[in-house]
Amino acid sequence: MRDGGVASDRTSLLRWCLSEALLQIWRKELAGAKTLCLIRDERKGKLLIRFRGCNGQLKVCSGTFGCVRMKGGTAEDIVSATAKAMRVFCTACFQPPRLGKRLAAEQGGLDKKLLSHLRKIVHILTTDSHPAELLASNIMKGNRKSADERHNHCPFLPNVVMVGRDGAHASTRLDVFSSTVRDKDSPVQKIFHSHIFSRWFEDDVHQNSKGPRCASLSAAKHRFASFAKPLGRMLLHVESFFRTLHRAASMREDASWARTWLSNISAKKILLLALAADGADALMQLCRFLDNEACDPAALNQEIGFFLSELDVQFRCGKVWEIDGYSKHVLGVLQRGQLYALAFGQGKQLMVSDTVKRQALQEFQAWLQLCECTAKAEFPDFEVLNSMCVFNLGEQSSFGGDTPTEISQCLRRIAQALKLEPFLLKTEWEKLRPIAAAQKQCQNLENREAWRAAFEHTQKTCPLREKYGLQSLPVALQAYMCWSPSSSGVEQSFSKADRCFHEGSFGPKAADTERRSMMLLCMDKTWDKEVIAGARRLYAGAVKQHKGKQKKQRLDKGVSKGRFLTSEASFLKRKRDSVRAAGASSAQQVHVEQDASGLSTKAAKEMELQKKRRMT
Numbered sequence: 001m002r003d004g005g006v007a008s009d010r011t012s013l014l015r016w017c018l019s020e021a022l023l024q025i026w027r028k029e030l031a032g033a034k035t036l037c038l039i040r041d042e043r044k045g046k047l048l049i050r051f052r053g054c055n056g057q058l059k060v061c062s063g064t065f066g067c068v069r070m071k072g073g074t075a076e077d078i079v080s081a082t083a084k085a086m087r088v089f090c091t092a093c094f095q096p097p098r099l100g101k102r103l104a105a106e107q108g109g110l111d112k113k114l115l116s117h118l119r120k121i122v123h124i125l126t127t128d129s130h131p132a133e134l135l136a137s138n139i140m141k142g143n144r145k146s147a148d149e150r151h152n153h154c155p156f157l158p159n160v161v162m163v164g165r166d167g168a169h170a171s172t173r174l175d176v177f178s179s180t181v182r183d184k185d186s187p188v189q190k191i192f193h194s195h196i197f198s199r200w201f202e203d204d205v206h207q208n209s210k211g212p213r214c215a216s217l218s219a220a221k222h223r224f225a226s227f228a229k230p231l232g233r234m235l236l237h238v239e240s241f242f243r244t245l246h247r248a249a250s251m252r253e254d255a256s257w258a259r260t261w262l263s264n265i266s267a268k269k270i271l272l273l274a275l276a277a278d279g280a281d282a283l284m285q286l287c288r289f290l291d292n293e294a295c296d297p298a299a300l301n302q303e304i305g306f307f308l309s310e311l312d313v314q315f316r317c318g319k320v321w322e323i324d325g326y327s328k329h330v331l332g333v334l335q336r337g338q339l340y341a342l343a344f345g346q347g348k349q350l351m352v353s354d355t356v357k358r359q360a361l362q363e364f365q366a367w368l369q370l371c372e373c374t375a376k377a378e379f380p381d382f383e384v385l386n387s388m389c390v391f392n393l394g395e396q397s398s399f400g401g402d403t404p405t406e407i408s409q410c411l412r413r414i415a416q417a418l419k420l421e422p423f424l425l426k427t428e429w430e431k432l433r434p435i436a437a438a439q440k441q442c443q444n445l446e447n448r449e450a451w452r453a454a455f456e457h458t459q460k461t462c463p464l465r466e467k468y469g470l471q472s473l474p475v476a477l478q479a480y481m482c483w484s485p486s487s488s489g490v491e492q493s494f495s496k497a498d499r500c501f502h503e504g505s506f507g508p509k510a511a512d513t514e515r516r517s518m519m520l521l522c523m524d525k526t527w528d529k530e531v532i533a534g535a536r537r538l539y540a541g542a543v544k545q546h547k548g549k550q551k552k553q554r555l556d557k558g559v560s561k562g563r564f565l566t567s568e569a570s571f572l573k574r575k576r577d578s579v580r581a582a583g584a585s586s587a588q589q590v591h592v593e594q595d596a597s598g599l600s601t602k603a604a605k606e607m608e609l610q611k612k613r614r615m616t
Helices: 011-033 075-087 098-107 112-121 131-141 165-172 187-192 197-207 224-236 238-251 256-264 268-289 298-315 328-333 353-376 383-391 406-418 422-445 447-458 461-468 473-482 488-500 509-519 523-542 568-584 600-616
Strands: 035-042 044-057 061-071 122-127 162-165 338-342 346-349
Touching: 011 035, 011 061, 011 075, 011 098, 011 112, 011 523, 035 061, 035 075, 035 112, 035 131, 035 600, 044 075, 044 131, 044 473, 061 075, 061 473, 075 131, 075 600, 098 523, 112 122, 122 509, 131 162, 187 197, 187 224, 197 238, 197 568, 224 238, 224 268, 224 328, 224 568, 238 256, 238 328, 238 338, 238 406, 238 422, 238 447, 256 473, 268 298, 268 353, 268 568, 298 353, 298 447, 298 568, 353 600, 383 406, 383 461, 406 422, 406 473, 422 447, 422 461, 447 461, 447 473
Parallel strands: 035 122, 122 162
Antiparallel strands: 035 044, 044 061, 338 346
């Protein structure tokens, strides 16, 4: 679609046929689904809903239910928009373009049977922790009354067993960040928002740096996760960063921010920034695991255990100064005596000593305690998704689920949520787990694929089905296959749509065009051939003749890209490998003394809040 204009009738029909063919595949798949997970989020007045469904053969289907423009942001608006999205999804040939009116007359209409089926099999709603989202979920379950009486007659989703909170949103609250990067007058923000300062910094990096050449300090201020990259790049090129500030302070009268920062900086503050960057990198690895709609809930506890273990090795055992990372790099620069701060006619050399190192690491302990407390509050081991650690066929983490008692408790929680017999579920789990573990080891499969292969093995013949007699475990496996603790798929769909649409289109046709285009942008690649074949049938039914365009293969298809030793990705790989190696060799280490008195008033209140949340 042209910016500010509309597409031609033929282009509109082509896009509509592709999206309708995709919808036909999804409707067919969900008609045979046994459980359904809805993933929902709102941005700029638009509610986007994605789904993950699983059938009796443990085959997972994921896609987009729809995108609805809401009238407001209340819980009632979210409930109405969710119901509208599901009804539109179940309506065949909804709002065709002019050339496709004949298809709507012949094949269109609401499939009430499919809508009723989908409402019954929705067992989990994954949203963020916004109060309106949580209230809307409870209204749809029937647990809360709505201000709109239309929603109180009958629960729209009566069989929802849990409301999941997005893990990626939670994980980004686990760390502290310095005002050096985030504030409006911070040097990083000033350099990033000035093309002159940015060019100075990039030129200095390219001329003098021997490490990674990435010099962009871009960041989005709405979340901490985006600050980790500019913080790390600033520290990797800390000498170029200081030279840029000195140049700005001496040449620009309005650069009081640079002179103020240079006069207040010290070796201890630089080390604290480096410690924060190393902690941020560990956090980003957890965030990236959760930042995936198909992330494995069985590995959730294990990943959190790895995250806490990495923090312990680096900051409590004091290994952060020895392993490859930001702290070791900055410490080397300070020990060589190559950093000077010149401001207001005075200069000082930034030097480091064992006392300064000890003070910086000890001051960081307070924030480390808050981070660990928040992790245990945000990811409690008594939730159903965390209890799915029993399906983890790999190395068990120390965060729960690795003793017979804990396994029994996890299986009991899953059985209660799905209304199954706990003893029967445990018996069937014990029968099938060795087969799944063997499948994983022999074929190098992921957890979900290994359980699916084991289940298929037990269903091959009638004697095998009678031998294993699986009744409760298939229901639990269906939930495990499709339930997701993350709403990142919705966020990514919004971002893809923002790159392709403009805000100048209004009306029902524009909204439906946006909904259908978003489905195509975010569809699974496994449906390509089926979608094209279905679109051809629809297009042929709407027009007399059409010609398909031959698809040309890229010349560089299948050619892998090289990796340079001085790249930022190589540096981060060496850093993370060093952390894992240090963790494997640190069985007994002297821990850094912890002192909670270093917490600020705001951080102390946050600590108390997380402790209360964990106990409730």
